[in-house]
Amino acid sequence: MPIITLADGSKREFSNAISAYDVAADIGAGLANAALAAKVNGELVDLSTSITNDATLSIITSRDEEGIEVIRHSTAHLMAQAVKRLFPKVQVTIGPVIENGFYYDFSSEHHFTEEELEKISEEMKKIVKQQLPVERQVISRNDAIKLFENMGEKYKAEIIRDIPEGETLSLYKQGEFIDLCRGPHVPNTSKLKVFKLMNVAGAYWRGNSDNEMLQRIYGTAWGDKKDLKDYLFRLEEAERRDHRKLGKRMSLFHFQEEAPGMVFWHPGGWSLYQSVQQYMRKKLTLRDYHEVNTPQIVDFTLWQRSGHADKFGDDMFSVESEGRKFAVKPMNCPCHIQIFNQGLKSYRDLPLRLAEYGSCHRNEPSGALHGLMRVRGFVQDDGHIFCTEGQIQSEVSEFIDFLHEIYQDFGFTDIIYRLSTRPENRVGSDEIWDKSEQALAQALDNKGLEWQELPGEGAFYGPKIEFSLKDCLGRVWQCGTIQVDFSMPARLDATYIGEDGNKHVPVMLHRAILGSFERFMGILIEHHAGNLPFWLAPVQAVVMSITDAQAAYAENIYNVLQNKGFRVKLDLRNEKIGYKIREHTLEKCSYMLVVGNKEMENGTVTLRNLKGETVGNFTESELLEFFRKEQSEKN
């Protein structure tokens, strides 16, 4: 006689075991119709699940986040069924839910085309119309292996073989299609109405590049049509922010074939770059960093000693001269140790913070290049903190505060924190790794930050915290980082004299806030959709005249602003004011200063911002005051 407690706290008693679906039907036909899955005692299950004992129950519909996930998961199965109908030779592999949708990986000689996505989509709609019930069935591991082998699905069989013996597995069957799956799923294919297949891509079996390349079809699925429409609209909006498009339109930078992955910065882009760099310089000084500069090209032996050549030798650009092999530096840390090593250091010198806007080159795989986000030539806001073991905690903590301050100033508050721990290929003892990982985890916890662990993703010399931001399409890019390194200083003979009069090896913290300037520019451009805040805008103001009569007056205002250090342009062209405004708006110039006869008579300018609002009429001194205030917000 199960007593079922519903989400609203009400209780219902039933005389026999009852399915979640029947409870929904008992509550109301509308709910039964909307029901996709159920949550029994907090566990997400199929609607067909039979409830035999007292339990709490909530019915999951497309209004619940979990309901949407069930839809996406079931839509992945639906797509696999359609693919198998159209391409019987194809083998299925896995089809998980991802943010905003799902994918399914197929093994197939035949390569799917974009047009075939249409056909697959049509077939999916047919299956929806057939209203096939989706049935769960429990099966033993051995029977499952046999079943899929008989179907010729060797990938599924392989997946099951990797599941520990004795575990019960579940199958889901809809019509002729059977898939191994944990579930839960919608009760019937008729529930899957709002989806769109997005694109085809290659993906390695089990994510390993030594394995076969499968074909992945990405799709999106939603609870109702409006949500799908909104999603597709958001995608379009996002594409409009793409830094590669804006960079071209605003003439900030370009790439060309002769220098793949390396940026040609145009005046506007370089202005932005310089604004960011000068801002960082001020901030670093306030935090007791000392800026240095080290060679671009350094003998390969140094990279061998540091351990980089072993792991990354092939990814370094190298040059040869008089029989010596040099590497174009891929990073700055070994060079900073060389500076540390000059002269005897005392514990009193620690922590010693060295910073460099170090230009680095890495021969990234061609397929990895992506606009400004992933390049071969870049500059880091790099820094290395040499300290004692006891200073790690406070240095990391201070660094996180520093990073937050900087991100805040640039308008970033949505930060993803991740801790990458020891990889298989590494240097240093396990004790040292234990200590380093704990130090970083504790620093994050002390700040009350929510973080995620990435096991095995650390650098070869130490664990790291990664601070990531998202691009316009939701792709996550690492910008900031702090890494604990107990190994490299020893490899490169760094020592200091401790309180005890003996030599000790310092700990080195590798750290960056922006990461690479290039990537950060990309993120900045997308974050602001090109409408950079005043203090960063390549062109802060354009002075424009209505007719020739105001030319001298306009030029004077232009000169005053320029002499005060603002980035200004003058537009005296014989064009209509609407034409000039349109052009400078598209160029994303922060303020437009219009001068006509009215302004000339009153000794003012009319200020218009990028949103198209008239800010007001300003005299010369009022204007300077206004701009100074805008500028000083961040500097």
Next chain:
RNA sequence: GCCGGCAUAGCUCAGAUGGUAGAGCAACUGACUUGUAAUCAGUAGGUCCGCAGUUCGACUCCGCGUGCCGGCACCA
């Protein structure tokens, strides 16, 4: 690097089935002296990514290369 796609004027893009290219915007010239997102007219502009090949003939078809795009893998 791997799988797939793409590469035409400064930019955005048209150009079935092979017959050596076209629009809009931008540029240039001229007229217009203009009040808050496009004034009008005219002119010029192309090794159709590169290299080979098939063909009487290739922007178009085949091959190789390069770059870019979407993923995957990689990311000190």
